[in-house]
Amino acid sequence: MFRREFIGQVAGAVAASQLATRVGNEAVHQAGSDWRSQFPALRQRVNGHPLTYLDTAATSLRPQVVIDALGQFDATDNANPGAALHTLARRASASFDEARRTAAEFVGATDPLEVVFTRGTTEGLNLVAATWGTANVRSGDEILVGVGEHSSNMLPWRALAARTGARMVYFGLTDAGYPDLADLAAKIGPRTRIVAVSHVSNVLGLINPIAEICSIARGPNRIVVVDAAQSAPHLATEVRTIGCDFLALSSHKLLGPMGAGVLWGRRELLESMPAWHHGSNMAHDVGLEHAELSAGALKFGAGTPNVSGAIGLAAALRYLRSIGFAAIRQHQERINVRMLERLAALPTVRLIGAPDARARVGVFAFVVQGRTPAQVVAALDEAGVAIRGGDLAALPLLERFGTTRAARASCYLYTNEADIDRFGDALASAVRHS
Ligand SMILES: Cc1ncc(COP(=O)(O)O)c(C=O)c1O
Numbered sequence: 268m269f270r271r272e273f274i275g276q277v278a279g280a281v282a283a284s285q286l287a288t289r290v291g292n293e294a295v296h297q298a299g300s301d302w303r304s305q306f307p308a309l310r311q312r313v314n315g316h317p318l319t320y321l322d323t324a325a326t327s328l329r330p331q332v333v334i335d336a337l338g339q340f341d342a343t344d345n346a347n348p349g350a351a352l353h354t355l356a357r358r359a360s361a362s363f364d365e366a367r368r369t370a371a372e373f374v375g376a377t378d379p380l381e382v383v384f385t386r387g388t389t390e391g392l393n394l395v396a397a398t399w400g401t402a403n404v405r406s407g408d409e410i411l412v413g414v415g416e417h418s419s420n421m422l423p424w425r426a427l428a429a430r431t432g433a434r435m436v437y438f439g440l441t442d443a444g445y446p447d448l449a450d451l452a453a454k455i456g457p458r459t460r461i462v463a464v465s466h467v468s469n470v471l472g473l474i475n476p477i478a479e480i481c482s483i484a485r486g487p488n489r490i491v492v493v494d495a496a497q498s499a500p501h502l503a504t505e506v507r508t509i510g511c512d513f514l515a516l517s518s519h520k521l522l523g524p525m526g527a528g529v530l531w532g533r534r535e536l537l538e539s540m541p542a543w544h545h546g547s548n549m550a551h552d553v554g555l556e557h558a559e560l561s562a563g564a565l566k567f568g569a570g571t572p573n574v575s576g577a578i579g580l581a582a583a584l585r586y587l588r589s590i591g592f593a594a595i596r597q598h599q600e601r602i603n604v605r606m607l608e609r610l611a612a613l614p615t616v617r618l619i620g621a622p623d624a625r626a627r628v629g630v631f632a633f634v635v636q637g638r639t640p641a642q643v644v645a646a647l648d649e650a651g652v653a654i655r656g657g658d659l660a661a662l663p664l665l666e667r668f669g670t671t672r673a674a675r676a677s678c679y680l681y682t683n684e685a686d687i688d689r690f691g692d693a694l695a696s697a698v699r700h701s
Contacts, residue, residue: 305330313653318653322653323678327519329523337582363578369581380562395423397423399513408431409434410463411484414439416465419660444471460490464477465496471630472630473621474628491510492511497628518580544567545569599678603678613698615636616634616635620668641672643674646696654674654676656673656675
């Protein structure tokens, strides 16, 4: 009974007064460089220098509105959701339902029950492999994945292939760093059951022609799965325009908290595939012989949900929406131009992927002749510049471009030209001292 009422709330409207309170609590953002003022982490110094945070592709900073939304839930609303129970349970329930509607709208879905809350992109991809994959993939079938994929979009499919006897097939990358569409088309066959591809690579930062890829990949008895971990922070995500069957993203890469994410899936697929985790909150009328599974995405919400994570994620999505992706892109392209100039000025630095400001989000992986990525990371950290280095969870991609390790600087809406110049100066100094 409780569960039915809880589900009922998902499709319903949140009380206007609750929404008004939430919106009122969100600081109004200002355009341009003033976006920075919303990020308290940027007010600190690191190793005696102002923090230059260029590790957003790993995880983004959080704006005050997200910190406040999490704080408010923790301080006053932290209860196990229940739409027909006590006041705190009702508040938690309403906020959780509202977060699902916000996430649906963010990805361009009309049905909130197409939104599964997950722990992040990795969990979303594993969910598809474990459910749709296990139910539909058989020995001799093929799973087609890009050679440049992040390991979270490779290993779940490999595990599925090992479990079922399916064969992994990989499509290549062009020299510029884009998926090789001719290779993709040539490798799709009658046994291809799953095609998994990222919208933006976490190494190259290049914006893949995802709608074209999906249109090539679609076919009967086959699903196309999009890893949107690196695209959703920077580009409007429209699942219907993209034309995929599933799409996964992570909250922590787009200003929200860690341990939260979204898996969007076509409703008819969610209905037809088996549940993953079993337990409370994903079924009702549970007797000794029978259980009625919940509708759509709710079937995948076993156990007490991460309400706080969903609320923080929704606050981040509203914040991004209020700024708008057109403004974010415009800012990013300006920053990209500066970054590409600074990298090109260093002859011993090699950028991986096409040096095209308009074709990229703010992700730049590079190798430095005579210096390991670990040395570069350490040298920049001394100057208060946070970047990442290593195999970037994409070793086959790095090998495709002639290396096994790379450094990576990644930007976001709070990055300004001064950040890029501090990075460029620190890198120039690290290169000189090699
Ligand atoms: C392209 C891509 N896919 C998947 C993931 C995995 O995301 P998460 O660790 O949030 O599950 C990442 C994280 O770096 C990524 O960049």
